[in-house]
Amino acid sequence: MTKKQQRYEELVKQYQTELYRFAYWLSKDPTVAEDLVQETFLRAWRALDSLQDEKAVKPWLLTIVRRENARRFERKQFDYADVDNDTIVDNQSTTLDSEMEQTVIQRQISQLSIEYREPLLLQVVMGCSGDEIAEILELNKNTVMTRLYRARNQLKEALMSQPQTMTGATN
Amino acid sequence: MDELEFRRRAFADPNDPEVIAFAQQNPEHQKLLDELLLLDDKINLALDIPVPPDLTEKLMTQTKEAPASNVTQGWFGRFNKPFATAASITLAVSLYFLSVGGSNDLQAGEHALAHVYYEVKALERDKEVGLQAVNEKLAMLGGKFESLPGKVTYATFCHFKGQRSLHLVFQSDHGPVTVFVVPHSGDVQDKQLGKFNDARFTGVISSEDKANMILVADRNSPVNDYQEDVQQALRWL
Numbered sequence: 001m002t003k004k005q006q007r008y009e010e011l012v013k014q015y016q017t018e019l020y021r022f023a024y025w026l027s028k029d030p031t032v033a034e035d036l037v038q039e040t041f042l043r044a045w046r047a048l049d050s051l052q053d054e055k056a057v058k059p060w061l062l063t064i065v066r067r068e069n070a071r072r073f074e075r076k077q078f079d080y081a082d083v084d085n086d087t088i089v090d091n092q093s094t095t096l097d098s099e100m101e102q103t104v105i106q107r108q109i110s111q112l113s114i115e116y117r118e119p120l121l122l123q124v125v126m127g128c129s130g131d132e133i134a135e136i137l138e139l140n141k142n143t144v145m146t147r148l149y150r151a152r153n154q155l156k157e158a159l160m161s162q163p164q165t166m167t168g169a170t171n
Numbered sequence: 172m173d174e175l176e177f178r179r180r181a182f183a184d185p186n187d188p189e190v191i192a193f194a195q196q197n198p199e200h201q202k203l204l205d206e207l208l209l210l211d212d213k214i215n216l217a218l219d220i221p222v223p224p225d226l227t228e229k230l231m232t233q234t235k236e237a238p239a240s241n242v243t244q245g246w247f248g249r250f251n252k253p254f255a256t257a258a259s260i261t262l263a264v265s266l267y268f269l270s271v272g273g274s275n276d277l278q279a280g281e282h283a284l285a286h287v288y289y290e291v292k293a294l295e296r297d298k299e300v301g302l303q304a305v306n307e308k309l310a311m312l313g314g315k316f317e318s319l320p321g322k323v324t325y326a327t328f329c330h331f332k333g334q335r336s337l338h339l340v341f342q343s344d345h346g347p348v349t350v351f352v353v354p355h356s357g358d359v360q361d362k363q364l365g366k367f368n369d370a371r372f373t374g375v376i377s378s379e380d381k382a383n384m385i386l387v388a389d390r391n392s393p394v395n396d397y398q399e400d401v402q403q404a405l406r407w408l
Contacts, residue, residue, distance in 0.1 A: 005234065012230045014332070020222045034223055038233060045234045105217035123184065124214055127330030130184065148183040156182075156210055 008045050015061055016041070021125050023065050026118065028110055032072065040064040059136050062126065066118075066136070108158045116151035119144050181207055186328050188293065195298065205307065208328065212311050215335060279359040280367030280374055282332050283385045287349050287372065293340050294347040296324040308337055312354055313381040313408050320400040321348070331385075332357055345392030350401060351385040359383040366394075380407040 001009075016037065023040075024033035043064050044051065051057055109117060122128040122136060130148075134141040172180070172193050177200060180190045185207040194200040287294070300323045306315050308326055324347070325340035334357030339350040353359055359376065364383075366375045373394050374387040384401065388394045 008234060009231060012227065016226060016230060017222050020226060021218055021220060024220055025218055030220075030223070034226060034229075037226065038229060041230050042233055101213065102217045105213055109214065109217065120214070121218070124211060125218055127335075145179070145183040149179050152182045152185075152207065152210065155214065156207075159210070 004048055008041075008048060011044060011057065011061075012041060015058065018126055019061060019065060022062065022121050023069070025109065025121050025125070026065065026069055026114075027072075032069075036065050036068050039068050058126065058128070059132060062122065062128075062136050104159065105155070108155050112151055112154060116147050116154065119147045120151040123148060178203070185211055188290070188325075188327060191327050192296075192298070195300070195304075201304075208308070208311075211328075212335075279332065279353075279363040279376055279383070279385065283349075283351060283374055283376075283387050284367070284369055284372060286329070286331065286338075286351070287387050290329075290338070293325045293338070294349070296340065297342075298324060300324060300326045305339065309352065310408065312337055312352055314352065315406045315408055316404050317406055318404050320397065320404050332359070336382075343388065343392065343397060346389045348389075348392070348394075348397050349387040351383075351387075353383045353385065355382060357383070359385075377402070379405065 019040065020033055020037050023036040024030060027033050027036060040061055044057075044061060047060075051060060109120070112120070119133050119137065122133045123130075128136065130141050130144055133139075133148075134144045137144065139147075172189070177190065177193055180187055181194070181200075181204050184190065185204055191204065194204040302316060302319055305319065305323055305326045308328065309315060311328075319341065321341035321343050323339055323341045325338065327338050329336055329338040329351075331338075331351050331353045334353055336354065336357065337350075337352040339352070340347050341350070342348075355378075361378065364376050364378055366373065368374065368390060371390055372387050373390045373392070374385060375394050375398050376383060376385045377398060378384075379402065384398070384405075386394055386398050386401065388397060
């Protein structure tokens with residue numbers, strides 16, 4: 001195996017799960033998410049020689065996923081305004097209550113507007129810092145922090161209004 | 172930090188060390204922060220959808236049909252500057268490794284050292300975090316401390332190689348000891364278990380029931396003894 005292939009495989013192992021999750025919740029479609037991840041890694045393979053800085057790899061990959069996702073809308077107008085139940089995946093091996101709760105949270109996250117959902121995904125799924133999110137989304141950090149605040153605030157309020165599913169909440 | 176700022180910052184990033192420190196001074200703030208950390212945990216679980224089983228294979232094989240080229244994408248340039256500092260830190264850490272030699276497989280150790288350097292201020296705290304507060308966080312990773320291995324001065328969730336993990340610091344006779352508890356779903360492979368060190372720190376990675384445990388301590392400290400102390404105090408639920 002060449003060094004290049006080895007490095008590519010390491011990148012795939014390190015980022016594919018998080019990148020798929022990010023792409024999934026960005027596009028809200030498993031098929032699209034898979035295409036986005038494949039396209040992104042193909043581009044990473046082609047640009048591998050210029051991706052020497054390990055710290056720059058993650059924002060680079062995320063920028064490609066976002067860009068490819070945006071390009072879908074240039075090619076064809078999809079209607080993703082409503083959450084489609086088929087695309088909400090339940091996790092296995094959970095109790096009924098937490099399953100219900102997870103479905104509620106998944107639905108609420110899907111319903112967050114993209115400007116709130118995207119920074120939240122970058123923070124929670126990708127583990128990005130506020131500065132990294134600002135860089136990737138090309139926003140200033142204050143705007144990012146305000147959007148994160150609103151995202152969690154909306155989720156918290158939405159979940160509070162469904163007390164029967166909040167098994168672990170304290171109020 | 173005032174009430175309003177705390178609220179805004181806690182909602183924006185409940186893992187912010189300054190927010191966590193501020194919350195410890197007031198039970199009401201701590202309660203809100205705990206709720207937000209619990210919410211984050213639930214968000215994380217809800218987002219954790221399974222990856223298609225054949226995705227890895229597809230990603231690995233697609234390169235065979237696509238030869239690599241050296242074309243640099245123009246827009247990539249704008250990423251270079253903000254990460255130049257980070258790159259020099261990475262280089263410094265790498266050089267430490269070259270100087271000690273033979274540590275090629277210990278990417279997790281390297282990551283742990285970089286993480287400790289990045290949050291080096293965490294080592295300077297002296298305000299005690301109680302057993303219950305530590306256990307509330309550890310419970311989310313399926314663990315519990317019967318007793319603490321020393322005075323804990325830092326306990327927060329962090330991302331270790333992208334995996335939500337617990338970052339603890341406790342005080343020992345040889346200075347602060349950092350402990351990362353990284354769930355097994357994280358990217359720490361068995362071949363990375365064992366000891367690692369650089370000019371300032373020494374560390375050890377072990378695989379426990381539900382998580383990998385990574386200790387980082389002063390280079391001259393008996394890190395294996397501390398590892399044993401932590402292992403003996405730790406229970407998995």
